[in-house]
Amino acid sequence: DTAVSQTPKYLVTQMGNDKSIKCEQNLGHDTMYWYKQDSKKFLKIMFSYNNKELIINETVPNRFSPKSPDKAHLNLHINSLELGDSAVYFCASSQMTGSDYGYTFGSGTRLTVV
Amino acid sequence: DQQVKQNSPSLSVQEGRISILNCDYTNSMFDYFLWYKKYPAEGPTFLISISSIKDKNEDGRFTVFLNKSAKHLSLHIVPSQPGDSAVYFCAAKSTGTYKYIFGTGTRLKVLA
Numbered sequence: 001d002t003a004v005s006q007t008p009k010y011l012v013t014q015m016g017n018d019k020s021i022k023c024e025q026n027l028g029h030d031t032m033y034w035y036k037q038d039s040k041k042f043l044k045i046m047f048s049y050n051n052k053e054l055i056i057n058e059t060v061p062n063r064f065s066p067k068s069p070d071k072a073h074l075n076l077h078i079n080s081l082e083l084g085d086s087a088v089y090f091c092a093s094s095q096m097t098g099s100d101y102g103y104t105f106g107s108g109t110r111l112t113v114v
Numbered sequence: 115d116q117q118v119k120q121n122s123p124s125l126s127v128q129e130g131r132i133s134i135l136n137c138d139y140t141n142s143m144f145d146y147f148l149w150y151k152k153y154p155a156e157g158p159t160f161l162i163s164i165s166s167i168k169d170k171n172e173d174g175r176f177t178v179f180l181n182k183s184a185k186h187l188s189l190h191i192v193p194s195q196p197g198d199s200a201v202y203f204c205a206a207k208s209t210g211t212y213k214y215i216f217g218t219g220t221r222l223k224v225l226a
Binding site: 004035041042043045103104106108 | 148155203218
């Protein structure tokens, strides 16, 4: 049973396309996150939702839009993909917001924009 | 401005010896720290944590030390095993904030 699952694992697409990455957690956690790991290996938070409510919205382009239909799901939709969007995107969840117990991460989605 | 820094991108250690991974931070408001371990093609997994009220936390072979005055923490793995070969990230946050700031990771290779 995968605790935090992301789909797809790999995504290759052309510039200008719109794509979505899905994330689901079966841990009963209240908070979910999207992190981006760029080519320099920085893991940077993009968004966080707590019980379907957006609580963290870092400075990311408007082309990125998270959607949380329920507290077990947090999807990431990206419009008009650009070369610089190529990265590994990690979904994560935690029991409490900014939990002292850390996050449970998914295995990542490697996005390549060509 | 990178608030959490792991200045050693890689480290090689012989099996059975001690591995010491270092992490420095610049924000004096950080008061909770985590270490994560990441294998290729997998997400980071939580390893060990420490809060600023402590200077040491131990869990089996893993010990994290915190030096608040130096804004430095380190992860000790004793004895190191080949299965410990992975990328290790430290992360920090301050009370009242929702997000952890991650370092860029150190790749540990334990040689058999």
